[in-house]
Amino acid sequence: MFKFRSRVGPMPLAEHLRELRSRFFRVLLVLVVGVVIGFVFYPHILNFLQHPYCKVSPKHCNFLVTNPLTGLSIRVKVSVYFALLVSLPFILWHTWRFITPGLKAKERAYSLGFVTASLVFFALGAVVAYFSFSAAITWLQNVGGSQLTTYYSPNEYIDLFILMLVAFGLTFEFPVVLVALQLAELVTPKTLLKQWRYAIILITIASALITPSGDPLSMLALGLPLALFYFLAIAVARLFGKR
Numbered sequence: 001m002f003k004f005r006s007r008v009g010p011m012p013l014a015e016h017l018r019e020l021r022s023r024f025f026r027v028l029l030v031l032v033v034g035v036v037i038g039f040v041f042y043p044h045i046l047n048f049l050q051h052p053y054c055k056v057s058p059k060h061c062n063f064l065v066t067n068p069l070t071g072l073s074i075r076v077k078v079s080v081y082f083a084l085l086v087s088l089p090f091i092l093w094h095t096w097r098f099i100t101p102g103l104k105a106k107e108r109a110y111s112l113g114f115v116t117a118s119l120v121f122f123a124l125g126a127v128v129a130y131f132s133f134s135a136a137i138t139w140l141q142n143v144g145g146s147q148l149t150t151y152y153s154p155n156e157y158i159d160l161f162i163l164m165l166v167a168f169g170l171t172f173e174f175p176v177v178l179v180a181l182q183l184a185e186l187v188t189p190k191t192l193l194k195q196w197r198y199a200i201i202l203i204t205i206a207s208a209l210i211t212p213s214g215d216p217l218s219m220l221a222l223g224l225p226l227a228l229f230y231f232l233a234i235a236v237a238r239l240f241g242k243r
Contacts (some may be wrong), residue, residue, distance in 0.1 A: 019098065020098060023094040023097070023098055026094060027087070027090065027091050027094055030087045030090050030091075031083050031084070031087050032083075033083075034079075034082060034083025034084070034086050034087050035079045035080055035082075035083040036079075037082070037083075037086075038078060038079030038080070038081075038082030038083055039075060039076070039079040041082075042075050042078055042079060045078055045082055046074075046078060049078070049157075049158060049161055050063075052130070052133040052134040052137060052161075053134075053137055053152065053157065055134045056134055056137045056138050056141065057141075057150065060151070062151075063151070063152055063153065063154040063157065064151035064152065064153055065153075065154065070154065070155065073155070074154045074155065074158065077155075077158065078158065081158075081162055088119070088122070089119055092115050092118070092119060093115070095115075096111055096112060096115045110183070114176060114180065117175075117176050117179075118173055118176050121169075121172040121173055121175065121176055122169040122170070122172060122173060123169070124172055124225075125165075125168035125169040125170070125171060125172030125173075126165045126166075126168060126169045128168055128172070128221050128222070128225065129164040129165045129167070129168035129169070129218075129221075130165065132164075132217060132218045132221040133161060133164055133213075133218075135215060135217040135218065135221075136164070136213035136215045136217070136218045137213075138215075139213070139215035139216070139217065140213060140215065160212060160213065163212045164211075164212050164213065164218070167210055167211070167212055168222060171206075171210055171222060171226065172225065172226075172229070174226055174229055174230075174233075175229035175230070175232055175233040175236075178192070178229070178230065178233035178234075179233045179236050179237055182233070182234075182237035182240075183237065183240060188243065189234045189237045189238050189243060190243060192230070192233075192234050193234055196230065196231070199227075199230055200227055200230075203223055203226045203227055203230065204223055206223075206226075207219045207220075207222045207223035207226065208223075210222065
C-alpha cells in the first residue's frame with residue numbers, strides 16, 4: 001500500500017484520501033457561504049466595482065442592459081467572484097495543511113512563508129489594478145474619439161475589471177517565484193544581477209502584453225513594481241545566504 005510521510009509517521013493512502021475529501025468539503029462549504037454573502041451584499045459589491053467608472057463618467061456611469069436575464073446573471077457572477085476572492089486565503093491554507101505532512105520541518109517553514117507572501121503580493125497587485133483602472137477606462141474612452149458615447153455592458157465591464165485584478169495579482173507573484181528559483185539554486189543572485197538590463201527589457205515587454213486594457217499608465221503601474229521586485233528578490237535571496 002502506498003504511504004505518505006506525516007509528522008508522526010507514515011500516513012496510509014486511504015487516510016490521505018479521507019483527509020483530502022474532508023478539506024475539499026470544507027473549502028466547498030466556505031465557497032457556498034461566500035456566494036450567499038456575495039448575493040446578499042451584491043449592491044455594495046457592484047458599487048465598489050463601478051467606482052472607477054463613476055470617477056471617469058460621474059454623470060452617466062450606469063450600465064446598459066438589454067437582456068431581462070442580465071440582472072440575475074450579473075448578480076450570480078459577482079457573487080461567485082466575491083466568493084473566490086474571499087475564500088482564497090482559506091483555500092491556500094488548506095492546500096498548505098494538506099501538503100505539509102509530507103514535508104520536513106524546514107520545508108514546512110518555507111512553504112508557509114511562500115503561501116503568506118503569495119497572498120500579500122496577489123492582494124498588492126489587485127490593489128494596484130483597482131486604482132489604475134480609472135486611468136485605463138479614461139484611455140479606452142479617449143482613444144475611440146469624442147464622437148462615441150459610452151454605455152458599458154455590465155458583463156463586459158466586470159469581465160475586464162476582474163481580468164485586470166487577476167492579471168495584476170498573478171503577475172505580482174513574480175518576486176515569490178524568483179526567490180523560489182534562487183533558493184532551489186536553479187538560478188543565482190549573481191547571474192540575475194548581471195543580466196538586469198535584459199530583465200528590464202523583458203519586464204517592459206511582458207507588461208505591455210499582460211495588461212488587459214492596453215493603456216500606457218496601467219503598463220507603467222505593472223512594469224515599475226515588477227522591476228523593483230526583481231531587485232528585491234535578489235536581495236531576499238542574498239539574505240538567505242545565496243550568492
